[in-house]
Amino acid sequence: MRKSASSTLAAAGTLALMLGSLAIAPQAALATEASVVEEGKAIAFDRKKGNCLACHKMKDGTLEGNIGPALVNMADRYPDKKRLREQIWDATRINPYTIMPPYGKHKILTEEELDKVVEFIYTR
Amino acid sequence: MKKLLLITAVIGALGAVPLISQASPEDDLKAFQGYFTERFPNVPLEEFANGVYAIDKASREQWEAIEEFPPYEIAIEEGEEMFNTPFKNGKTYASCFRNGGIGIKSDYPYYDIEKGRVETLASAINECRTKNGEAPLKYMKGELASLVAYMAYTTRGQIVDIKIPFDQRARDAYEDGKRFFYARRGQLNMSCAHCHVDNAGNKIRADLLSPALGHLTHFPVYRSKWGSLGTAHRRFSGCNKQVRALPFKAQSPEYRNLEYFMTYMSNGLPWNGPGARK
Numbered sequence: 001m002r003k004s005a006s007s008t009l010a011a012a013g014t015l016a017l018m019l020g021s022l023a024i025a026p027q028a029a030l031a032t033e034a035s036v037v038e039e040g041k042a043i044a045f046d047r048k049k050g051n052c053l054a055c056h057k058m059k060d061g062t063l064e065g066n067i068g069p070a071l072v073n074m075a076d077r078y079p080d081k082k083r084l085r086e087q088i089w090d091a092t093r094i095n096p097y098t099i100m101p102p103y104g105k106h107k108i109l110t111e112e113e114l115d116k117v118v119e120f121i122y123t124r
Numbered sequence: 125m126k127k128l129l130l131i132t133a134v135i136g137a138l139g140a141v142p143l144i145s146q147a148s149p150e151d152d153l154k155a156f157q158g159y160f161t162e163r164f165p166n167v168p169l170e171e172f173a174n175g176v177y178a179i180d181k182a183s184r185e186q187w188e189a190i191e192e193f194p195p196y197e198i199a200i201e202e203g204e205e206m207f208n209t210p211f212k213n214g215k216t217y218a219s220c221f222r223n224g225g226i227g228i229k230s231d232y233p234y235y236d237i238e239k240g241r242v243e244t245l246a247s248a249i250n251e252c253r254t255k256n257g258e259a260p261l262k263y264m265k266g267e268l269a270s271l272v273a274y275m276a277y278t279t280r281g282q283i284v285d286i287k288i289p290f291d292q293r294a295r296d297a298y299e300d301g302k303r304f305f306y307a308r309r310g311q312l313n314m315s316c317a318h319c320h321v322d323n324a325g326n327k328i329r330a331d332l333l334s335p336a337l338g339h340l341t342h343f344p345v346y347r348s349k350w351g352s353l354g355t356a357h358r359r360f361s362g363c364n365k366q367v368r369a370l371p372f373k374a375q376s377p378e379y380r381n382l383e384y385f386m387t388y389m390s391n392g393l394p395w396n397g398p399g400a401r402k
Contacts, residue, residue, distance in 0.1 A: 101313050
């Protein structure tokens with residue numbers, strides 16, 4: 001009984017340490033772009049989130065729609081990454097007739113999710 | 125209070141815009157159909173009654189195979205039986221409609237000057253029931269959809285010829301439906317026209333977007349996605365939900381007016397309901 005109690009404590013201690021390191025991890029992850037890009041990709045491809053493939057063809061996509069332009073050479077097309085973010089946040093600011101949903105303005109994505117999607121799209 | 129009165133006055137003034145300042149329905153119709161015949165130059169006008177199957181060969185072949193044993197056939201039979209079964213008072217549906225209710229789906233929707241609203245076949249069916257002491261049916265699917273399917277079937281081959289009378293309230297109902305069709309709505313901020321006019325024939329993911337021209341010729345529709353028959357207002361409701369907007373109720377003034385506008389836009393096409401769709 002005593003032994004199992006102490007091992008439970010030890011396990012809890014290890015868990016706390018792990019949680020502690022996880023809490024620090026996000027800052028490290030933001031620095032390593034690869035994981036942010038991967039998270040952005042998951043959000044972009046999620047039908048209930050970005051659902052970008054409904055309209056845009058892009059690398060790694062499947063059965064994409066063709067309503068919007070193909071997303072290629074994005075870094076060249078948007079030398080200023082902020083402009084790409086603005087476009088996703090509310091595309092009607094540039095084209096009032098666009099069909100593209102205003103992802104930020106209408107809170108379809110959170111600001112943080114939108115940041116990650118921008119990082120991902122910028123790699124296409 | 126003063127502010128409220130002012131707002132009411134402004135809205136009142138807007139509501140009183142005279143007939144002459146609006147684009148005529150005839151001009152709208154010409155522009156609307158002209159857009160589609162130009163976008164799809166190889167598709168004859170009457171073919172638009174067949175939706176995406178008019179513009180895509182691969183989908184058409186699948187659809188023609190489905191039409192050999194139509195999934196709506198049972199509904200037509202069920203509707204016919206209901207149509208011919210007397211109410212408790214001995215009367216039948218035939219007593220409520222012109223020509224005994226045969227081949228008259230083409231009379232709807234119309235603007236009822238006395239009631240001051242757009243009358244649809246679905247609402248006329250329920251009025252017939254309540255007038256004869258029967259409970260009204262649900263508007264989206266089930267028995268009412270089957271009845272409309274039978275009545276649509278007896279109307280097949282007639283040409284859509286909806287009239288917008290030169291009456292301010294009728295014009296307002298038409299304009300309201302038109303505004304609904306072109307207005308952005310929902311979290312996704314899309315209008316009906318965004319998909320079914322601007323992007324008709326384009327793909328949304330793997331699905332082809334159907335042209336709006338001909339949308340209202342073939343309802344009710346057996347939709348594979350539903351696994352059952354549904355009315356036009358059921359489809360409107362689904363579309364609204366897809367753009368993350370709150371849907372309106374079936375037979376709400378919004379959907380009646382939308383049906384009025386959209387059916388008018390299909391003038392000249394054949395009535396070909398009920399239909400089968402993906």
